[in-house]
Amino acid sequence: MYNENLITEENIEMINENFIEDEQLKIDISETVGDIHVEDPRIIAKNVNVFYGEKIAINNVSIDIGKNEVLAMIGPSGCGKSTFLRCLNRMNDTIESCKVQGEIYLDNKNILEKKTDVVPLRARVGMVFQKPNPFPKSIYDNVAYGPKIHGLAKNKTELDEIVFNSLERAGLLAEVKDRLNSPGTSLSGGQQQRLCIARTIAVSPEVILMDEPCSALDPIATAKVEQLIYELKENFTIVIVTHAMQQAARVSQRTAYFHLGNLVEVGATEKIFTTPQHKLTESYITGRFG
Amino acid sequence: MNNLKSRQAKEKRFQLYGIFSILIALSLLIILFVSIVSQGYTAFKETRIQLPINFNEEILDPNNTKDWNIVKKANFNKLVKNAVDEIIPGVEGRGNKRKLYKLISSSAEYKLRDLVEENIEIIGTKEKIWVLADDDVDMLIKGHIKRDLPESERRIDNQELQWIAILESKKIIKKFFNKTLFTKGDSAESEQSGILGALIGSLFALTITLVLSFPIGIATAVYLEEFAPKNNKFIDFVEVNINNLAAIPSIIFGLLGLAIFLNFFGMPRSAPLVGGLVLSLMTLPTIIISSRAALKSVPPSIKEGALGLGASNVQAVFQHVVPVALPGMFTGTIIGMAQALGESAPLLIIGMVAFIVDIPQTMTDPATALPIQIYLWADTPERGFVERTSAAIMVLLVFLVFMNSLAVYLRKKYEKDIN
Known part of the structure; x- marks a missing residue:
């Protein structure tokens, strides 16, 4: 299966091929259509460019992400939505050849500045990955790890409370409460992903980034995670990358459509799915390509 | 359809080749083991003769001082000779007498001396004591010297045979478990030689190797794999050189050790300390390469x-990546250590090949190592050393098999824990 997390040469080549294709189509995608601004934004991205070596992966993307909203990012493979998502908590730092330009403000502070410490940033902007990746430790230790390294609990009782609370909010407590010491990897795929969500919310982030969190799950597990996302939006700002358009329609308030590194259209989810303004958006959501 | 048939035939043929080559390898291995064991198993027994020793006051302590410092100068050999005369009386002539006394190992008088040192009150009493037989007698009892050969081709002549027959009829010559082999150092007399000195030398050297190469190797691997800048010319250069070091003949490391540790730093010759240093040079690349492979296999x-x-990066590496990679690192380290245990060439160069009787007490005492002891004994023509060579090989093999199975066990155990 194609893995959005791994940015390979092949991947970048695909982006370039698509560019050529599009030049033939002669459709302008450099301007974003729709409302990039929201009232009371939590994150403001301005003119973000991402390069892998010489190749451009994100081209001049500006977007606001509102408080307590779920923003879905959709688009064909290799369109840069995961890359953009990973800019929001500087996970792209781990890729050597990756260069990020532009400004991303979280509470009026530019997180792309060199001096920004990524450790507290990532505690504020948590991330859930495509493939469930629990640590090879017990369920309890998986959830307790974040609070431990950030010193969120003063003693064992407080830590217990955080762990139980996080598992409860991730809807997992009832299923695992009598086997907290068994390894996290012994859970089913869907449970593992909810464990990863519990692990993320245990450090009380403000924003949760989800990179195709359901792509490795069966429909029932997917439904549970979607329900969870719906509930979490009360307290968190959530940005979710997804390939499933129905999922975007179900869980999000706003949707952003990416194409070949450009943010083509952004707007209220209902609007995007019923009356898309851009021709490419329309083609994509009606399933003509992707 | 024709194609399918030929494909299946091909597969069958390939399987046959595989089974055939495994059979060849297995039979060679069996031949090796059978030859070692058949030559060496007798070395785990030693022949002893029971002597009625009279701890004669007049010989040991004529002035009745009971002072060990005076007693230790006494002629303990006389006690042995008297006892032998008592069992086999009536032997006349200097030559014959000397031949008679030669049935007993020269270690007998030292054994008596030790007994007296332990308990000075033993003087004046009479006790029956099992002492080692001479190696020729040992070989005869074990059947390595055939009694029915003509006298001229036998190392034991007819008269000696008669004496041994007397001992056998009195049931005072018997085979015991060979304690000497495991409690003594090297000796010129095969019946008095053991592998303990070499074993301790090997253990000292391996300890140094482990203490040095495990932390350094793992630190190097973690740095190169997780922290070093990628696409850096210098790092690439280091990596290429580490891989090259793994392929360098070990004797070169010995020469390096000789030049640096002995000549430049002036460390003691023949010491397990230097042996360990040289072996860690040799083991480091193995540990680094296998540890890096283990780190690479941790899912990103x-x-x-x-x-x-x-x-932080350090937390992620040391709290998550390294623990998962640790069993692989252990495996690599144990295999590297097993290699070092069997290594002899670099140790030869730094002088750990020597006739050393004393058991090394510290890491700077002169010592040999197990493979070198095997080499030294294999060089000796006496029949007694032939079986001891095989026995030492068996001990070495037992250690190697133990270390390798430990590596397999650790890998299996931790793999289960992680998945």
Whole structure:
């Protein structure tokens, strides 16, 4: 299966091929259509460019992400939505050849500045990955790890409370409460992903980034995670990358459509799915390509 | 359809080749083991003769001082000779007498001396004591010297045979478990030689190797794999050189050790300390390469998960990546150590090949190592050393098999824990 997390040469080549294709189509995608601004934004991205070596992966993307909203990012493979998502908590730092330009403000502070410490940033902007990746430790230790390294609990009782609370909010407590010491990897795929969500919310982030969190799950597990996302939006700002358009329609308030590194259209989810303004958006959501 | 048939035939043929080559390898291995064991198993027994020793006051302590410092100068050999005369009386002539006394190992008088040192009150009493037989007698009892050969081709002549027959009829010559082999150092007399000195030398050297190469190797591997800048010319250069070091003949490391540790730093010759240093030079590349492979095999999603939670790079590496890679690192280290245990060439160069009777007490005492002891004994023509060579090989093999199975066990155990 194609893995959005791994940015390979092949991947970048695909982006370039698509560019050529599009030049033939002669459709302008450099301007974003729709409302990039929201009232009371939590994150403001301005003119973000991402390069892998010489190749451009994100081209001049500006977007606001509102408080307590779920923003879905959709688009064909290799369109840069995961890359953009990973800019929001500087996970792209781990890729050597990756260069990020532009400004991303979280509470009026530019997180792309060199001096920004990524450790507290990532505690504020948590991330859930495509493939469930629990640590090879017990369920309890998986959830307790974040609070431990950030010193969120003063003693064992407080830590217990955080762990139980996080598992409860991730809807997992009832299923695992009598086997907290068994390894996290012994859970089913869907449970593992909810464990990863519990692990993320245990450090009380403000924003949760989800990179195709359901792509490795069966429909029932997917439904549970979607329900969870719906509930979490009360307290968190959530940005979710997804390939499933129905999922975007179900869980999000706003949707952003990416194409070949450009943010083509952004707007209220209902609007995007019923009356898309851009021709490419329309083609994509009606399933003509992707 | 024709194609399918030929494909299946091909597969069958390939399987046959595989089975055939495994059979060849297995039979060679069996031949090796059978030859070692058949030559060496007798070395685990030693022949002893029971002597009625009279701890004669007049010989040991004529002035009745009971002072060990005076007693230790006494002629203990006389006690042995008297006892032998008592069992086999009536032997006349100097030559014959000397031949008679030669049935007993020269270690007998030292054994008596030790007994008296332990308990000075033993003087004046009479006791029956099992002492070692001479190696020729030992070989005869074990059947390595055939009694029915003509006298001229036998190392034991007819008269000696008669004496041994007397001992046998009195049931005072018997085979015991060979304690000497495991409690003594090297000796010129095969019946008095053991592998303990070499074993301790090997253990000292391996300890040094482990203490040095495990932390350095793992630190290097973790740095190169997780922290070093990628696409850096200098790092690439270091990597290429580490891989090259793994392929360098070990004797070169010995020469390096000789030049640096002995000549430049002036460390003691023949010491396990230097042996360990040289062996760690040799083991380091193995440990680094296998540890890096272990680190590489850790799924990157684990590290990403930790980073995504706000762990620093160091925390992600040491709390998540390294623990998962640790069994692989252990395996690599144990295999490297097993290699070092069997290594002899670099130790030859730094002088750990020597006739050393004393058991090394510290890491700077002169010592040999197990493979070198095997080499030294294999060089000796006496029949007694032939079986001891095989016995030492068996001991070495037992250690190697033990270390390798430990590596397999650790890998299996931790793999289960992680998946």
